[in-house]
Amino acid sequence: MAQVPGEVDNMEGLPAPNNNNPAARWESPDRGWEREQPAASTAAASLFECSRIKALADEREAVQKKTFTKWVNSHLARVGCHILDLYADLRDGFVLTRLLEVLSGEQLPRPTRGRMRIHSLENVDKALQFLKEQRVHLENVGSHDIVDGNHRLTLGLVWTIILRFQIQVIKIETEDNRETRSAKDALLLWCQMKTAGYPEVNIQNFTTSWRDGLAFNALIHRHRPDLVDFSKLTKSNANYNLQRAFRTAEQHLGLTRLLDPEDVNMEAPDEKSIITYVVSFYHYFSKMKALAVEGKRIGKVLDQVLEVGKIIERYEELAAELLAWIHRTVGLISNQKFANSLSGVQQQLQAFTAYCTLEKPVKFQEKGNLEVLLFSIQSKLRACNRRLFVPREGCGIWDIDKAWGQLEKAEHEREAALRAELIRQEKLELLAQRFDHKVAMRESWLNENQRLVSQDNFGYELPAVEAAMKKHEAIEADIAAYEERVQGVAELAQALAAEGYHDARRVAAQRDSVLRQWALLTGLVGARRTRLEQNLALQKVFQEMVYMVDWMEEMQAQLLSRECGQHLVEAEDLLQKHGLLEGDIAAQSERVEALNAAALRFSQLQGYQPCDPQVICNRVNHVHGCLAELRDQAARRRAELEASRSLWALLQELEEAESWARDKERLLEAAGGGGGGGAAVTGGTAGGAHDLSSTARLLAQHKILQGELGGRRALLQQALRRGEELAAAGGAVG
Structure with a gap:
């Protein structure tokens, strides 16, 4: 039904006409006025409230x-x-x-x-x-x-x-930054934080908390105490407080005067207007804070510039001292003249060892300190946006690293010359001992793991097979990690051969034996994984079958319900839910067929089979039978629900026809009782009609009613025929 625009809001609170009683529409206006008189005062009060x-x-x-x-x-x-x-x-x-x-x-x-x-x-x-x-x-x-x-x-x-x-851009930093706040709540929190401690200022909202003007003055006093003497303000003088705050903000802060005192000092101030004005305070004071922080930052930069100058002088002094020591030391240890005796070489080796353990670490620490010092200089300059420091020629970190590299090269050459002949044979014997020890450990480990991977105790349930797979993966991880150790045996054998070890033939034979056992173990592990993966895949299919059977049993339990609905809406709702259930069954049917096909593929494998093919076929047949039974039961349930819906639709149609007939009957009775004599509507002028025009009008109304009766008769006959068909089919609902 269309409504008149602009009039709907003004109609709230007015008494609604009574359209539920058909007889009321035929009563005279005088009777309606008599009923409305007791409610006149209520309607007037409601109208006043609306206004x-x-x-x-x-x-x-x-x-x-x-x-x-x-x-x-x-x-x-x-x-x-x-x-x-x-x-x-x-x-x-x-x-x-x-x-x-x-x-x-x-x-x-x-x-x-x-x-x-x-x-x-x-x-x-x-x-x-x-x-x-x-x-x-x-x-x-x-x-x-x-x-x-x-x-x-x-x-x-x-x-x-x-x-x-x-x-929306307002963000407030609190002790708990993880708390998420809306922009309005953030602004309210900012106001509360800035006015905390001010007497008689308690900001809880953006309406009544600002009426007395103290909150505006507190915000200004918090940031510019020179503009407001807050101690002289009183809560009772709201207009003065508001006028002073607005004038101060406009004249001294440059904030546009968006509000007047009468806009705030009222029974229900407008929240949006106050928020709009308070936001201008927030942005102004935030900018003022940023400018103050910028001034402090400039002073800090100047202090850093002076500090950096002192650090640069210290760096250049330490760098020159370290470079002088490096050049002296390189000249000393580059002398390759050694004593022509074992004791003399040992004494020179002891002196070199003392240098490496006592003197050099101190200088190395000085070198590290120089790098840290230069990094500190560059960091401070970068923080001040200044040009980076460039050390004078010959004193840079690169120069020190180059000189240090020359020092280490000279050390390495001297140490190599001292130890070369002394430790050559000792090194070869030590390598041979290490090789024999590693070969013994590798052969023992390989034999144990070959025995372990030759066993196929996988189990017959999914948890057991999964546990076996995890155990096998752990074995594979151990074996993969162990490959480096096996290669270490081969590398030791190669090193001994390269140095001309006297028993190199025996070493090569033991190396080949270890490599053959390693190849055998990796082959056994791969074959065992293949068998284990087949068992795991089959057990997962079996587990899915169990889940599907459980689901189908649950669906069958739901389909056993005898509830068919107590009215048409409930019957249609049950039928709609049943349709969704049938959709689930159809979707799961494809899954069942896929599971059955996957299971049957395992029964057709050639060679190793993870399970007896007959067991697989039995499980497939069981799942297929459960699915067929579920489909049949769903079809029977649909037939019951459709019969119930047809019955309730018929009953509703009959009830509507009966209601319509009773309404028309009451209408005829009301029209016939107007003359007091019980005459019919077309009964001349003796009834409610006292002239020709009234009689004609009543006669026309009666003809319209006869036409409606004719149309309803055909519909009612169709409904009766459907009822007879349902009765003949036995479609009754309990």
Whole structure:
């Protein structure tokens, strides 16, 4: 049923007409007035309440309009624009586009020139599309609403823009940064944090907590105590407090005066207007804090510059000393003249060892300290955005590393010359002992693992096979890790042969024996994994079959229900649920067929078989039988539910026909009783009709009723025939 636009909201609270009693429509107007008189006072009170609510809403809308207009102008002033009427000036889309460009810093598509409605719709639509690209949710706001000047939706659009570009960016640091807050809650928390400790200031919302003006003055005093003498303010002088705070913010902070005292000091201040004004305080004070932090940062940079200069001088001094020591030491240890005796070589070796363990580590630490010192210098300079320090020629880290490399090269050459002949034979004997020991351990390990992987004790259940697979994987991991040790035996044998060890033939024979046993073990492991994978795959199929049988048994239990519904809606609901159940059965049938096919493939394997083929066939037949039984039971259940639905549909149709007949019967009785004599509707002028026109009207109404009876008779006969068919088929519902 269509409703008259603009009138629906004003109809709330009015008594609704009684349309449920058909006889009431035939009663005279006098009788209706007599019934409405007792409720007259209630209707008047309800109408007054509605008018009061509408007045408050209009007042709130006026405050929002004024606040939002000032807010828009405060941002449009950057580009030399100004609006007078928020609703009218946003219609063409030009001002809206400029506002979004100022707030976002982005360039929007150029507005379409022209003053026709289609041009305005296109421009507003571009602005709304830009907001959607910024992930702004616009609920029930279209371009035609703004062009038509819809007050509520225009205010809603401006509020959405304020939320996106002014409030959404607010982030408050607390002790628990993991807590997620909305932008509004974050702003409220910021206000509470900044006004904590101020007497008679308790901000719990953005409405009544600001009425006395103390909260605004507390925010200003927190950041600029020189502007407000908070001790002289009293809670009872709200208008003075508000006027002083607004004037101070405008004159000393440069904040546009979006509100007046009467907009805040009222019974129900507008939340959105107060939030819009408080946000301007937040952004101003946040910027002021950032500027103070920047000043401290500059002072810190100057201190760092002086500190870096001292560190550079220290670095250059230490680098020169270290380079001088390196050059002296290289000259000493480069002398390759050794004593011509074992004791003399041993004494020279002891002196060299003392140098390596006592003198060199100290200088190495000095070298590391120089690297740390240079890194500290560069880090400090980089933090100050200054040019990096370049050491003078010959004192850089690269120069020190180069000299240190020459020192280590000279050390290595001297040590090699001292030890070469002394340890050659000792080294060969030590290698031979290590080789024999490793060969014995490798052969023992290989024999034990060959015995282990030759066993096929996998089990006959999925958990047992899975455990066997994990155990086998652990064995494979051990064997893979052990390969490096086997290769170590071959490498030792090769080293002994390269050095000309006297018993190299025996070493080669033992090496070949270890490699043959290793190849045998890897082959056994691969074959065992193949058998184990076949067993695991089959057991998973068996497990899936068990799950499917359990599921089919659950479905059969559901299908055993004898509930067919106690009315038509319930019967149709049961039939719909049964359809979903049949869909599940059809989907699972494909899964059952796939499982059966997968299981049968294992019975056709050649060679090794993970299970007796007869056991596989028996399980496949069992699952297939359960599926067939489930399908039959589902079909029987559908037939029952469809019969129930047909019966309840018939009963509902008969009840509706009976109700219609009773309504018409009461209508005829009411019309016939108007004359007091019980005459029929067409009974002349003796009844309720006292003239020819009344009689004609009653006769026409009676003919219309006869036509309706004729149409209903055919439908009723069809329903009776269906009932006879259901009765003949035995379709009764318990």
